[in-house]
Amino acid sequence: MNTIQVNPLDEGYVKYTADHTQELIAVAELPLWKELDAGRTRLYDLGLIGTLPKGIGFGNVSIRVKDEAFLISGTATGNRRVLGPEGYCMVTSFDMDKNRVRTSGPVKASSESMSHGAIYRACLSARAVMHIHSRNIFDGLLRDHCPCTHASVPYGTPEMARAIIACVKEQGAVSGLIVMAGHDEGLITWGASVQEAVDLLVELYHRYR
Numbered sequence: 001m002n003t004i005q006v007n008p009l010d011e012g013y014v015k016y017t018a019d020h021t022q023e024l025i026a027v028a029e030l031p032l033w034k035e036l037d038a039g040r041t042r043l044y045d046l047g048l049i050g051t052l053p054k055g056i057g058f059g060n061v062s063i064r065v066k067d068e069a070f071l072i073s074g075t076a077t078g079n080r081r082v083l084g085p086e087g088y089c090m091v092t093s094f095d096m097d098k099n100r101v102r103t104s105g106p107v108k109a110s111s112e113s114m115s116h117g118a119i120y121r122a123c124l125s126a127r128a129v130m131h132i133h134s135r136n137i138f139d140g141l142l143r144d145h146c147p148c149t150h151a152s153v154p155y156g157t158p159e160m161a162r163a164i165i166a167c168v169k170e171q172g173a174v175s176g177l178i179v180m181a182g183h184d185e186g187l188i189t190w191g192a193s194v195q196e197a198v199d200l201l202v203e204l205y206h207r208y209r
Contacts, residue, residue, distance in 0.1 A: 027085035048132035060110035074107030118161035122168035140208035148179035155183035
């Protein structure tokens, strides 16, 4: 097992301590894996997942596997239109108090892993979570006073995870969205299925074009 301490000040990179075991996992055998990968490609084609000019990837997707364990797209994979099984990582547990995430797989987990985990913890019916970037959607949702975290809360941190839990519980819905006001252009959706979470983003894409 490799324990990796990451720099909490590096924008675009993992901000927690990751206990990561690099091993093969049976991604292709998971019932929703193909649907997740297809949904991610759909978001990539809309420009909601991709790579910034400096080469930093943005956007990530996940599905709940069991309890609070979930499969999530790997860090620094935004430049790939189709990930395939080798582009995903299993988050087996996370500890917001210790700022620690335990993972396994061929790649390390996304920097937003704790934010995804927070939704699965707060909403037991959530089966899929999508995090994307969009200037138009982000600005439009803020103008429309949609649910959001405070601008002072940085992404990928325990503070963001706790803020997300509060937002999810306040909405009390099977599906929903949160604007991450402290993570420019960032927002996150969840749903009872991959299609539900993706369709919400597609609807927002067309609404705020």
